Amino acid sequence: MKIFSRILSLIVVGFLGILTVVILFFMSEKEMHRNNAFIRRYPHHPLNIRDTINIKYDSYYFAGIENDTIYLGNTTAPLFVLKVSLTNKDTSHVLLNVPDFKNYQYVNPRVQFRNSKYYLYDGSVPVIFSGSFDSKLKNALNQKIYFDRLQIIDSNRFWIRSRLTQSNQLELGLLDIKNQRVTFHKKLLTRQIDGFFDVDGIMSFSNNSLLYIYFYRNNYQIINNQGDFEIGNTIDTLSQSNIKIAYNKKRGRRKLANQPTLVNLKGTTWEKYLFINSDRLGKYEPAEMLREASIIDVYDFKEKSYEFSFYLYDHFDKKAREFRVVKSRLYALYDNYLTIHHLDLPD
Amino acid sequence: MNRSKFKFLVVKAISFIIIAIFIYTATSKLLDFEQFRIQLGQSPLLSSFADFVSIAIILLEFLLSFTLIFHFTRSIGLLLSYGLLTMFTTYIFIILKYSDYIPCSCGGVIEKLSWEEHLLFNLGVIILCAWGFILSKDPIHFDRYNKA
Numbered sequence: 001m002k003i004f005s006r007i008l009s010l011i012v013v014g015f016l017g018i019l020t021v022v023i024l025f026f027m028s029e030k031e032m033h034r035n036n037a038f039i040r041r042y043p044h045h046p047l048n049i050r051d052t053i054n055i056k057y058d059s060y061y062f063a064g065i066e067n068d069t070i071y072l073g074n075t076t077a078p079l080f081v082l083k084v085s086l087t088n089k090d091t092s093h094v095l096l097n098v099p100d101f102k103n104y105q106y107v108n109p110r111v112q113f114r115n116s117k118y119y120l121y122d123g124s125v126p127v128i129f130s131g132s133f134d135s136k137l138k139n140a141l142n143q144k145i146y147f148d149r150l151q152i153i154d155s156n157r158f159w160i161r162s163r164l165t166q167s168n169q170l171e172l173g174l175l176d177i178k179n180q181r182v183t184f185h186k187k188l189l190t191r192q193i194d195g196f197f198d199v200d201g202i203m204s205f206s207n208n209s210l211l212y213i214y215f216y217r218n219n220y221q222i223i224n225n226q227g228d229f230e231i232g233n234t235i236d237t238l239s240q241s242n243i244k245i246a247y248n249k250k251r252g253r254r255k256l257a258n259q260p261t262l263v264n265l266k267g268t269t270w271e272k273y274l275f276i277n278s279d280r281l282g283k284y285e286p287a288e289m290l291r292e293a294s295i296i297d298v299y300d301f302k303e304k305s306y307e308f309s310f311y312l313y314d315h316f317d318k319k320a321r322e323f324r325v326v327k328s329r330l331y332a333l334y335d336n337y338l339t340i341h342h343l344d345l346p347d
Numbered sequence: 348m349n350r351s352k353f354k355f356l357v358v359k360a361i362s363f364i365i366i367a368i369f370i371y372t373a374t375s376k377l378l379d380f381e382q383f384r385i386q387l388g389q390s391p392l393l394s395s396f397a398d399f400v401s402i403a404i405i406l407l408e409f410l411l412s413f414t415l416i417f418h419f420t421r422s423i424g425l426l427l428s429y430g431l432l433t434m435f436t437t438y439i440f441i442i443l444k445y446s447d448y449i450p451c452s453c454g455g456v457i458e459k460l461s462w463e464e465h466l467l468f469n470l471g472v473i474i475l476c477a478w479g480f481i482l483s484k485d486p487i488h489f490d491r492y493n494k495a
Contacts, residue, residue, distance in 0.1 A: 006480060006481045017437060022437065025392050246385045259388070
């Protein structure tokens with residue numbers, strides 16, 4: 001009899017142990033992803049897939065979309081640019097001609113293509129090579145101006161984001177490479193906690209405005225080329241980021257001490273439209289959608305209004321890595337595929 | 348050596364193995380407590396309870412080691428160790444299956460194990476605990492067994 005009651009105790013205790021952890025798991029899942037304070041609008045079928053193109057590697061990212069051609073940069077081959085023609089879906093490639101490419105040590109070289117010019121940059125070197133394809137790309141940045149993000153205004157002016165060493169804060173700056181000068185517009189990024197982790201976000205440039213979308217709170221900033229800004233709100237209600245910072249004295253490092261709620265995951269702009277991939281469910285939204293699709297909210301950043309939302313479904317069991325919108329087309333990268341969708345936007 | 352004596356030795360051996368594991372991991376957590384708390388805070392399951400859980404786990408591991416030293420608390424100690432390890436293992440299992448990223452905070456060399464090895468290791472310890480508990484003597488009737 002003794003052995004029977006012992007085994008029974010083991011089963012009960014084991015079951016309770018498992019139950020406790022499972023309950024904990026569901027509690028934290030719910031807290032992270034659910035917010036009943038907003039409701040999304042889903043019109044019927046605003047997005048329809050048109051084409052899937054195998055681009056063979058999963059290391060591509062969008063470098064630019066111009067003249068019916070998509071330019072894709074490659075993180076593992078920095079000089080390699082894949083061109084996908086949208087008229088006949090043909091792919092071709094170019095190898096950027098950068099004579100003194102080998103003279104520098106790179107951390108994360110990136111390509112952008114804008115107004116028929118290529119820009120190859122790495123803010124930790126720092127270098128910005130620029131030029132059209134038939135000419136050689138030359139380094140246009142002679143000062144030690146470091147940055148981690150860059151958006152092109154025109155061939156001489158860029159928005160950059162840098163960590164300023166004196167204050168350890170992230171700041172946005174206007175880089176003018178004609179005069180080799182940078183003007184940091186302090187207080188453009190609105191500090192809530194430490195001015196470093198909590199102000200992290202996404203940069204996108206459209207309609208002569210820089211859009212800065214915060215990861216951990218429900219707003220974005222619309223910044224003009226003089227550095228004046230306005231604030232827009234997303235439909236989410238989390239206005240104060242719940243980041244906690246830990247300072248590990250022994251290792252001398254600042255780290256995130258919790259898993260803060262991510263409000264905005266990805267973002268892109270086209271004309272006056274802002275597209276934000278959110279990680280949060282609103283009221284009446286089925287939880288499995290977070291697993292099956294990326295939820296994209298569309299805003300008009302001129303009016304600072306919410307328009308509608310749609311699902312960008314997963315393909316090949318993968319989430320869209322990146323997406324871009326031009327006119328009525330949405331382009332997305334999944335795994336080693338480029339997909340082309342039709343998107344209905346209001347006029 | 349009679350049967351009862353053999354059982355007694357097995358239970359004792361198992362208890363001391365588990366004491367060694369608990370003391371070792373709890374101490375290594377304590378030595379780098381800041382790091383341990385940060386890791387728990389980054390965990391997708393425990394984020395909001397990190398402060399409480401980080402202290403509770405270390406205390407519990409020491410407390411359970413203590414109960415495993417003495418004959419009369421060994422039985423309950425083994426049962427509770429079994430429960431705690433079931434929780435750890437469930438945690439690892441969920442993190443492996445359902446979470447996007449996996450921070451580990453088990454302490455010491457155990458952190459160096461791969462997650463699959465970790466799971467196997469834990470299952471081994473759970474079986475030891477269960478076995479020890481089944482063989483161990485009932486604390487209330489301890490005296491009676493002892494006389495026999």
